[in-house]
Amino acid sequence: MSERNCFIAITDSQECLQWLGQSLRDEGDLIPADSPSTERVIQLADAIGASIVFVQLNPADYRQEALLIEGIIAAKPLLPVIVVADAFDQNLLLTVMRLGARDFIKSGSRASEVVAEVKRLIPRDGGLQSTQSDQHGKITAVVSARPGSDSPMLALHLALAIQETEPTLLLDLGVPHGDAMLYLGLTSSYSFIDAIRSLRRIDSTLIQTGFGRHKSGLTVLSMPEDSWTGAQFTAADVCVLLRSLRRHFSRIVLNLGGMVDSNFLLLLLGNVDQIVLLVEQSVPSCRQNMQLIKHLREEKVSLTNTGVVVDHYLSKMPPDAESIAQSFGLPLLSTLSSSGMARLATMNSGESMFELSPNDPYSISVRKLAEKLVNGQATPAVKKPGLLHKLVTAITAMQEKA
Structure with a gap:
């Protein structure tokens, strides 16, 4: 999972959420609880490996919040609870401490004060949550700024290759x-949105009967083909679902191709272990993907375990793959051939390239890439950005001036 800490905020105040979020921006991700019930908060804390829970109190009447704090501490005594309120008097302070809260903070306090308190309460070794996450399946995300067939093609073949050695789920959320x-x-009436709506029912039986299943044994869960803009779900729902899926699969391959400038994308990437950036050997593709990577860095998404795959690669044509990877400041993982006829056959036949064209350069390269990702081989040192980076930057600057 993400190396960043995760914090839960229990409050109805958007002002409080904004203040906490800005204060903790460099320390971790703040996730608002979608329900002030003890059961839901504990479920969310387990799902995201929460480091601290913030509970906002109304000094005039805090009976409900007091019961909630008691429930949280009874269920998870090692999970620190910090109380937030606009003002504190002696009676309120005594009550808060008796409930078991570790400390209190006034709403609107300086960010440095909030950060200092958080660092005091979080164990230096990352606490119990980090060790627990290692026991669950790993998620590899395929991302690209350009929608199309390349991302799902790579994601499904990576998943098929990994499925040969480990139980694997292909989570296809990309565009289209x-x-x-x-x-x-494959066809399946059960989708990612259905899974969100039935979080408490996610078990082996539902996975076997509801999720798509390929003859290789690969399990597939996809976004519905029709519009899902009306679907209502929260960040907490997504985190809980991913946590549940990790328990059932050793590996999850997540297709996020075509998703850009989206809070949903940021949320998902904050919960993955590896990122594969898929780019083409062209200035437009590099330009769009550079903007995506810039956005992810600005939003402090960890790119530690991120590498570049250059698709439709022609070794005799510039720029070369190494130069493209250098332009992103990321290591090169692999190159993939165009293999146009083999890809078209896969798209139209319902059979994978591993079945139709096992000796095709694309098939061979994807298998090697899957092995590299599973084995976690060390990535080479990243060289300084080269000429392609300067070229793309110059083109972007000219277009912005225009």
């Missing part, structure tokens, strides 16, 4: 929706 299912010749 549902392409991976079509490429594999």
